[in-house]
Amino acid sequence: MSNPHEFEEEEFTTQFNGNTLRRIFAQTLPHWPFLAGFIVLIAGASFLDSYFTYLSKLIIDDGIIARDMDALIRVLTIYASLMVLQALMVFGFIYTTGLLGERIRYDLRKQLFKHLQKLSLSYYNKTPVGWIMSRVTSDTDRLAELVTWGILDASWSIFNIVTAIYFMVLIDAPLAAIVSVVIPVIVIVAIQFKQRIIVEYRKVRKINSQITGHYNETITGVRVIKSLGREPENLAAFGVLSHNMYRAGYRAAWLSALFLPTVQLISALAVGAIIYYSGWQVNRVDLGVTTISIGGIQAFITYVTFMLWPVQEMARVYAEMQQAIASGERIFSLLDAQPDIVDRPGATDPGSLRGDIHFDNVSFYYEEGSPVLTNFNLLVKQGETIALVGPTGGGKSTIVNLICRFFEPKSGVIRINGTDYTTLTQHAIQSRIGMVLQTPHLFSGTVRENIRYGRLDATDEEIEAAARTVGAHEFISALEKGYDEPVGEGGSLLSVGQKQLISLARAVLANPDIFIMDEATSSVDTLTEALIQQGMEVLMQGRTSFVIAHRLSTIRNADRILVIENGRISEMGTHSELLRLRGHYYRLYTQQFRRELEREYNPFAQTEQVTAAEATPA
Numbered sequence: 001m002s003n004p005h006e007f008e009e010e011e012f013t014t015q016f017n018g019n020t021l022r023r024i025f026a027q028t029l030p031h032w033p034f035l036a037g038f039i040v041l042i043a044g045a046s047f048l049d050s051y052f053t054y055l056s057k058l059i060i061d062d063g064i065i066a067r068d069m070d071a072l073i074r075v076l077t078i079y080a081s082l083m084v085l086q087a088l089m090v091f092g093f094i095y096t097t098g099l100l101g102e103r104i105r106y107d108l109r110k111q112l113f114k115h116l117q118k119l120s121l122s123y124y125n126k127t128p129v130g131w132i133m134s135r136v137t138s139d140t141d142r143l144a145e146l147v148t149w150g151i152l153d154a155s156w157s158i159f160n161i162v163t164a165i166y167f168m169v170l171i172d173a174p175l176a177a178i179v180s181v182v183i184p185v186i187v188i189v190a191i192q193f194k195q196r197i198i199v200e201y202r203k204v205r206k207i208n209s210q211i212t213g214h215y216n217e218t219i220t221g222v223r224v225i226k227s228l229g230r231e232p233e234n235l236a237a238f239g240v241l242s243h244n245m246y247r248a249g250y251r252a253a254w255l256s257a258l259f260l261p262t263v264q265l266i267s268a269l270a271v272g273a274i275i276y277y278s279g280w281q282v283n284r285v286d287l288g289v290t291t292i293s294i295g296g297i298q299a300f301i302t303y304v305t306f307m308l309w310p311v312q313e314m315a316r317v318y319a320e321m322q323q324a325i326a327s328g329e330r331i332f333s334l335l336d337a338q339p340d341i342v343d344r345p346g347a348t349d350p351g352s353l354r355g356d357i358h359f360d361n362v363s364f365y366y367e368e369g370s371p372v373l374t375n376f377n378l379l380v381k382q383g384e385t386i387a388l389v390g391p392t393g394g395g396k397s398t399i400v401n402l403i404c405r406f407f408e409p410k411s412g413v414i415r416i417n418g419t420d421y422t423t424l425t426q427h428a429i430q431s432r433i434g435m436v437l438q439t440p441h442l443f444s445g446t447v448r449e450n451i452r453y454g455r456l457d458a459t460d461e462e463i464e465a466a467a468r469t470v471g472a473h474e475f476i477s478a479l480e481k482g483y484d485e486p487v488g489e490g491g492s493l494l495s496v497g498q499k500q501l502i503s504l505a506r507a508v509l510a511n512p513d514i515f516i517m518d519e520a521t522s523s524v525d526t527l528t529e530a531l532i533q534q535g536m537e538v539l540m541q542g543r544t545s546f547v548i549a550h551r552l553s554t555i556r557n558a559d560r561i562l563v564i565e566n567g568r569i570s571e572m573g574t575h576s577e578l579l580r581l582r583g584h585y586y587r588l589y590t591q592q593f594r595r596e597l598e599r600e601y602n603p604f605a606q607t608e609q610v611t612a613a614e615a616t617p618a
Contacts, residue, residue, distance in 0.1 A: 031104065041092045045093065100148050105140055118339050119337060158310070214238055350428065373402075385546075394567065405421060437503075446485060446486055467501075470501055472504070507539060508539055516545070519548050
């Protein structure tokens with residue numbers, strides 16, 4: 001069954017027009033001194049490479065054949081001196097290239113991370129984590145490699161070819177002309193290979209993203225997989241992705257591998273023609289035809305064979321460029337993604353969110369044609385505690401997501417203290433809302449660092465006070481390292497209840513104006529639930545609060561309880577008022593109460609679990 005929210009990888013099928021390549025190389029502009037520096041050093045080192053071959057010609061012609069020891073020593077001295085200079089140049093451009101690569105990686109990842117902070121929650125709802133991680137890691141590496149070592153290798157190759165042709169012209173212009181004919185032939189071959197190679201590498205990058213996403217889901221969901229015995233099915237699904245990756249990578253590698261022999265074949269034909277022409281000239285010496293010297297022939301052949309390696313390097317760089325373009329398209333697609341929620345021009349920060357919250361004819365949908373809220377109206381007084389119950393999909397979480405401005409109404413207005421909240425900055429709203437979720441998220445680090453995440457300038461004493469307030473201090477003190485105990489990735493070293501208490505302490509420390517608790521006690525035992533409820537009561541004092549709960553014991557003291565069904569309020573009132581109505585809430589509450597009594601008197605009784613999300617009106 002298809003999922004309307006399922007993410008689909010972009011298909012990049014447009015013809016190569018150089019725009020992506022220009023954007024890739026634009027990453028070097030902030031660091032142009034490094035780029036210019038290593039290109040100048042490469043040019044110098046490349047010139048010396050070709051000049052060394054020319055010096056070899058002089059050694060043979062002016063020194064050895066002419067039996068001139070002074071000329072031989074002079075040329076050897078120049079050769080040795082320039083060798084030292086070239087070594088310094090090689091060190092310089094390798095060091096500069098490495099430094100430039102690290103700076104570009106830093107810039108790219110910083111740009112991506114900064115942009116990810118701006119994107120709306122809807123982007124993360126539809127975009128797999130693995131896809132994003134692949135963009136920030138492997139794709140940025142590929143781009144950095146192209147604009148550093150790729151430029152280095154390509155520049156070295158180009159300068160070597162140009163300087164080799166220059167010295168060949170000095171030795172024998174007709175022979176140099178023969179070699180020059182080879183270059184446009186290679187360009188034509190490259191154009192033919194270009195599109196085929198980039199299409200295959202686009203497939204490789206797409207499947208790589210899918211594999212990364214599959215890895216992420218498999219690792220994070222390993223408990224579910226093992227409990228359901230899904231290993232064979234997961235392995236089969238991964239095998240399909242891996243096979244597709246293999247086929248696309250094989251075709252790309254085959255085309256790249258075919259490119260190099262084709263270039264070598266063309267170059268070999270040129271070498272054969274040059275050798276034949278040189279031999280023909282030598283055979284015509286008796287006829288008085290001018291011919292090149294023995295040293296010149298040796299140098300010329302050296303230049304020709306010397307050019308084969310740069311041509312092969314350029315072919316390799318070209319193949320890598322195709323991969324980098326495929327990576328660049330995906331990086332820029334992320335950077336070009338626009339947030340659904342943006343601050344309006346002139347948006348302000350009132351300094352506080354204290355005041356009434358008013359939903360005025362608010363309608364909202366995630367998919368057009370499937371409304372979640374329709375003409376929803378609600379007035380929440382400052383300091384009031386509102387509980388939301390009702391079936392799954394009724395709109396409870398959507399209401400709190402709208403309050404947090406993770407999404408905005410499709411129509412209607414939400415006002416805070418009489419002001420349309422879209423005229424406020426997102427930071428003004430979201431920095432003053434505290435939220436504790438059903439599955440709390442802790443960051444890798446210590447207990448202290450996770451509580452301090454609510455307010456980074458908090459002192460150790462304030463952190464401990466926040467933990468005492470919500471009843472978390474006792475269990476934290478019992479840990480081996482206390483507040484300095486590592487929590488593990490995502491809080492994996494702690495129980496769900498312990499993570500909830502730390503999340504509450506974090507919210508207390510942040511001192512929010514609005515507090516939201518989304519089913520925070522649905523996965524904890526009764527004792528932990530009591531501790532969490534105590535922390536909630538402290539946190540909700542004097543604050544406007546919204547509580548989504550399955551366990552109705554956590555909301556009996558709410559100022560108002562709203563039963564949300566099909567995007568509308570079907571019942572509203574206090575706990576006692578709703579019980580007197582004998583409607584949906586009454587049936588829900590009595591079913592839960594009966595179940596709890598059965599468990600109390602018969603712990604082994606198999607009773608049907610009924611929650612606020614599951615119960616429906618009779």
